[in-house]
Amino acid sequence: MRTYKNIDEYILQFPDEVQMMLEQIRKTIQDAAPMAREVISYSMPAFRLKRVLVYFAAYQKHIGFYPTSSPIVAFNDELSGFKVSKGTIQFPLDKEIPFDLITRIVHFRVLEDTEKAKS
Numbered sequence: 386m387r388t389y390k391n392i393d394e395y396i397l398q399f400p401d402e403v404q405m406m407l408e409q410i411r412k413t414i415q416d417a418a419p420m421a422r423e424v425i426s427y428s429m430p431a432f433r434l435k436r437v438l439v440y441f442a443a444y445q446k447h448i449g450f451y452p453t454s455s456p457i458v459a460f461n462d463e464l465s466g467f468k469v470s471k472g473t474i475q476f477p478l479d480k481e482i483p484f485d486l487i488t489r490i491v492h493f494r495v496l497e498d499t500e501k502a503k504s
Contacts, residue, residue: 392423392430403443406482410441410448413484417491435502438494447475448482455497456490 389395396407407430414421414432421432429442429451440451447468454472457464463486468475476482 386428388428389425391425395425395430399443403448403478406448406478407441407443409484410450410482410487413487414439414441414491417488418495421495432491434495434498436498438498439491446479447477450474450476450487450490452490452494456493459493460486460490 392411396404396411399407411423411430418432418434418438421434421438424431424433424437426433426437426440429440431437431440438452440449442449442451451473457469457472457474463483464474467477
């Protein structure tokens with residue numbers, strides 16, 4: 386497994402078109418959680434408050450978005466057009482990425498992380 390110093394280094398390994406998508410996802414997450422810090426965790430870009438909020442990673446045919454399992458349940462109806470598993474959403478590279486949905490999922494994770502930190 387390759388390790389990366391930062392998200393910029395991770396993104397630069399991909400073709401230009403994929404880099405643009407990853408940068409858009411990165412900006413969407415930054416805008417939704419401006420207090421979160423960028424980290425590399427499990428060799429993937431991630432954003433962290435007290436705990437990791439979300440991860441994302443590019444693959445040959447999709448971008449994996451990893452918000453943990455609770456948003457998959459909470460946003461189940463809106464995710465019906467995507468391949469999902471317990472804590473993963475796959476956004477195909479040949480389809481438009483739902484940035485508004487990513488924003489709402491990140492907001493959900495921020496609230497969840499804040500509540501867990503209080504308890």
